[in-house]
Amino acid sequence: MLTTEKKEFWFVVGSQHLYGGKALAEVKAHAQTITDALNESGILPYPLVLQDLAVSADKITSIMKEVNYRNEVAGVITWMHTFSPAKMWIRGTKLLQKPLLHLATQFNESIPWATIDMDFMNLNQSAHGDREYGFINARLKKQNKVVVGYWERPEVRQQIAQWMDVAVAYNESFNIKVARFGDNMRNVGVTEGDKVEAQIQFGWTVDYFGIGDLVQYINEVTDEEIDALFAEYEGQYEFFYGTYSREDWEKSVKVQASYEIAIKRFLDDGGYTAFTTNFEDLYGMKQLPGLAVQRLMAQGYGFAGEGDWKTAALDRLLKVMSHNQSTGFMEDYTYELAAGQESILQSHMLEVDPSLASNKPKIVVSPLGIGDREDPARLVFDGKAGDGVVVSMADFGTNYKLLINEVSAFEPTVPAPNLPVARVLWEVKPNFQDGVKAWLENGGGHHTVVSLNLTTDQIITYAKLVGLEYVVIK
């Protein structure tokens, strides 16, 4: 996938000088054991790096300043081995500008009743230290994550892993640059938004380009480059000629290959990791980019149609969070209302993300009713099954609002021979009537990002980090 730079997390262990050098050496050894075990578990997506013990205000402040300064450090995990007076944490915690996870764990799993004495209890008092530290984070309104449980448990490690993915996405949020090829689709409401506010709140840079800027890149793509990419398609997809001659079909597909090369080059030259197109704005282009867009989504670029830069940026954000697994731009189309089977058909006019495919996609060329251009090629497939979340972001004039609905996707069983686009089907929670009603009452859009890899909790964790209002429907 389109990568971000290498990331790591810092592990900061709280204690104090009161207990003497021997005790602190033991604290450090325990911290090293936990660090090594977490790193070797294979569960954490990013490495954890143990820092000097947090035993004074100066030490804590200098660690947190360093975290802010270093691009490779995505966040901090703290653990209170002993009692670490919270006033020592105020300055550093206030300065910290990256995600914080308080791991409420303890080195020993059980209380050793046969041997426990005052020395042992003074050294192993996470319950005491957790409360002192939790108080100051709450008072500072830190919006930190708290994970509770024994550090050897897989479910505890899983929670840390999921938070790490959110933290890296939060860091990446400030690097997201969206290239808009053309403006928003005329007359549409939900795709609009305040770009200055989006940059202040989420860090997103949103730049407009006239379609001619892209056409110039397309014109510079060589036949050799197109043939090489077309050969790549042959290995990855089924070729479906339909009613077209092989020659006409190939000609159409190669137009998309030239778009893929040109758009990728344009984005990479400008440092853009997301983009939008608009079928109303294609002057100088033969087709609406379809297959080209789908291939770029599969590589990790964020995308949304009709100039919807909010959803394109959100798509990129959630692709980073999910490691680009089963996550993509989506649009609500058609209800299934038969009793007991209520669900919603999801698709787009062309651009459905192949990271959601359950079967080998086929390349299909078919006319497009709108846009007034040549028949574009696109990948057609059925969406995979799984539980996940669908997210939409709307500008309500005074604030942005995120809608989160839990969904259960399922594979379609009935063929749709006349449908020339990919299809994804899902049921909404808690049930069709209440789920759809809540979505509509809260003003949720028709452009969304769906992920069968992420959890509601992860989306909420991000929303809290950026102070974004959210509504959960589950």
Ligand code: MN
């Ligand atoms: Mn759309």
